[in-house]
Amino acid sequence: MRLDTLIYNAEVLTGDRARPRASRIGIWQGLIVGLDEQLDPLLQGPDAASPLQVFDAKGACIVAGFNDVHAHSVWFGQTLLDIDLAEVTTPDDVYAAIALRIADMEADEWVICSNFNPLQLTGSLDRDRLDGVALGRPVLIKHRSGHAYTVNGVALGLAGIDEYPTTQPEGGEIVTDDRGRATGLLDENAMRAVQDLLQPEAFGSVAEALAAASKHYLTEGLTSVTDAGIAGGWIGHTPREFAAYQLAADRGLLKHRAQTMITIDALHDLPGHAHDPAARGLDAGIRSGVGDDRLQIGPVKVFTDGSLLGATAAMTEGYAHCQHHHGYMQGDPETMRTAVIEAAGAGWALALHAIGDAAIDFAIETITEARRIHGPGPMPDRIEHGGVVRDDQIALMAAQKIVLVPQPYFISVFGEGMLHNLGPDRATLSYPARRLLDAGMILPGSSDRPVAHGAPLAVIQAFAQRLTEAGNPYGSNERVTVAQALHAYTVGSARATGWGHNKGTLANGYLADLVVLGAHPLDVPVTEVAHIPIVATMVGGVIVYGQLDAH
CATH class of the missing domain: 3.10.310.70 (Diaminopimelate Epimerase; Chain A, domain 1)
Structure with a gap:
């Protein structure tokens, strides 16, 4: 094994509890092959070859590439x-x-x-x-x-x-x-x-929009993104949408690593042997996990309720401004439950959009039932958003190892409206983070972009502050530290998407996706985290945005 890239004179936050910091990173064929003294055997001796690329980080902070899971x-x-x-x-x-x-x-x-x-x-x-x-x-x-x-x-x-x-x-x-x-x-x-x-939208225009997004992601240090719903429903753009991703990848326009959720509307009944379970999927039995580290099919996406902003999320109690109104489910619950269980029968992991606590009850019950019948899926099952989450629901999700995916930046742009709809008491249950960590759950990083700002450092700051657009506290009991939010956007996101052993951490054998920051996020005031410059973004050992001092 040889090094093809060496980065030195860095302050590396590895995300690895066994070795949290380093100053040198060695890379070979897109993978990290060593840190600090682990590199010495590769750099010394008669068989050693000098790395083709040597970069001086000049003391900059380096973290794993950011990963937006929704x-x-x-x-x-x-x-x-x-x-x-x-x-x-x-x-x-x-x-x-x-x-x-x-x-x-x-x-x-x-x-x-x-x-x-x-x-x-x-x-x-x-x-x-x-x-x-x-x-x-x-x-x-x-x-x-x-x-x-x-x-x-x-x-x-x-x-x-x-x-x-x-x-x-x-x-x-x-x-x-x-x-x-x-x-x-x-x-x-x-x-x-x-x-x-x-719809369907033109195939080429979908690829063009995807390319524009991918180019922008690199400027913010985003190296991985999960797209929460393509190819069907009111969130998709064309039944051929995954092929548009492939087209963008083939043309070199897909610069980041992409995981896509197919909406359940795009699945259909799949015939099989009499002993096979009832199944809903794609032709040939294609399911979650197809693809590679550049482009992969993730869970099936299911909408169960609406939104907090529109007061359409399904609640067990009425909205603060209109007590008789509880929101509503997107369809008949039993029909939705059957569809989800049949998708699990075809081997799909599950990702259920659920914002109101009534919808979260439905999501937990449905995922639990699907697992009872079909066993666990090929990657973590998830509940998307969690606008109001009770303590008993967190206990159930922790026991079932269901991942909850909250978006703290919603608070920064929609907090006052959500406070109006929920009232101050339920705001303490809204978009949890601290309670997830306290329960031993995975906390991933996500934005729901373009619904809200998607720059990871801005979302990390929102995780720690939880202030509305008017500067008022919103569920301050759910604040986490910047270090915990940074861990969420790297390690937590990798684990939530089934890639916890391949990326999100800067350690031997992991993908060489990393971000070079213009300031140390743990040293600056929390109010400055969102403004830290992105010096360079690297995907698979290749600098795709910015630059480092090369030798």
């Missing part, structure tokens, strides 16, 4: 191309942003906007004003939550939604005003009527 890369890539409404605060701001873009658009082209947060808007959008400013074009405004659209009258008409709708879709709502007229706001499954007009 994001939406194609959607995020599209936000980099759509009309950006992230900073709008009034309806007039929205109308102006649309008017500025349409001058370069075709007469029948859809006007698509992203990153809209209605909670920061003073006033409400008017569907008729949207008709006027778009000059007859259909308008689609994607909410940051991912659980709602706002459209104009032209788009409603194209989608076949009546001016005064008399029926509602299961698990969704066509919002109407006090006269019964559709306002243009479509919640949850009501979004599908518009999606059916735009």
